[in-house]
Amino acid sequence: MRKLAWLAGAVAMGAAGLYTVVSLARWEWSRALFFGLVFLAAELTFVAGAILAKLSTIERRVEAVEAAGNGGAGPDPHVLEALRGGRDDHDRFPWLQVDPRDVVTRTNVFITLVVGGGVLLTAGTWVIDKVAGRTVDPGREARLGQELEAIAYRGGLIVDDMEARARSRPDQEDDRLTSFLHPRR
């Protein structure tokens, strides 16, 4: 594209210069002035383009020299690699690409493992719940009650709030007060 622009400029300048000379030779002064202006404009465009191209080259060289002067202290290549790895074209789920031929032997299929493991764990806890439920029956409960009777606390060992307020002296037994507070005894 740049070469095409340069070519177009060169053609315009050459044609304008040629027609300027031809118009002068024909004594056509207005035409000569017009084509002279076109030639001048094309020439100025050429010169400006050449100067800008040269400045661009110098700018690139200065940047290269500055980069070399800093000891080549550019960005860390590992950081660059990590940044480039995070672009849109990066495949973030490579483990989902399962080859059907070796799907059985692959161990990194995470979703399958989670779902399958959840199903297995649920089934195991269901079995445990059912088995544990079978271990409790009325006979076992009666025996457990009798065993717990041995470790039950007897009355008077623990003074609750109501007895503490009713008895002026908790260390002395009062049968009437006791029958009032515990009618069953």
Added chain:
Amino acid sequence: MNAVRPLSLFALAIVVGGGLFVLRHNTQSTHVATPPESTTQVVVEGRSNRAEPSQTIGELTEAHVWFCRLEIKSDVVDDLEEEEYDRNTHRYTFTLQPALDATDAKQYKGCLQDWVLAHHQLRVISMERGPDRAPGGSEG
């Protein structure tokens, strides 16, 4: 390889020098006296494009012809003879007296074909020596 650059510069100098010589030869005025009874007949084709509606091609051509007459020492005698080709193209014939010398002929032709008037252009069809006629009088 080293001879290419001097040869190119030499060729460029030849071209530029030749061009300047030809340009000087074509643009240098060299006038010669012509007999006062001699005439030059000029035929031009006038075209207009988007001209003012109130201005005809004949008026524009007449102004153009008289403007260019200021660059030469001959005068336009008689009126312009108009011949209509189409709506935008007319052909005109007129006579200059005395006849134009070579330089005036080139200068006058260049002026006629130059961009002098906006929306109007002339093309010189012919510029030939006409019959002699008495100055300020009839053809003879």
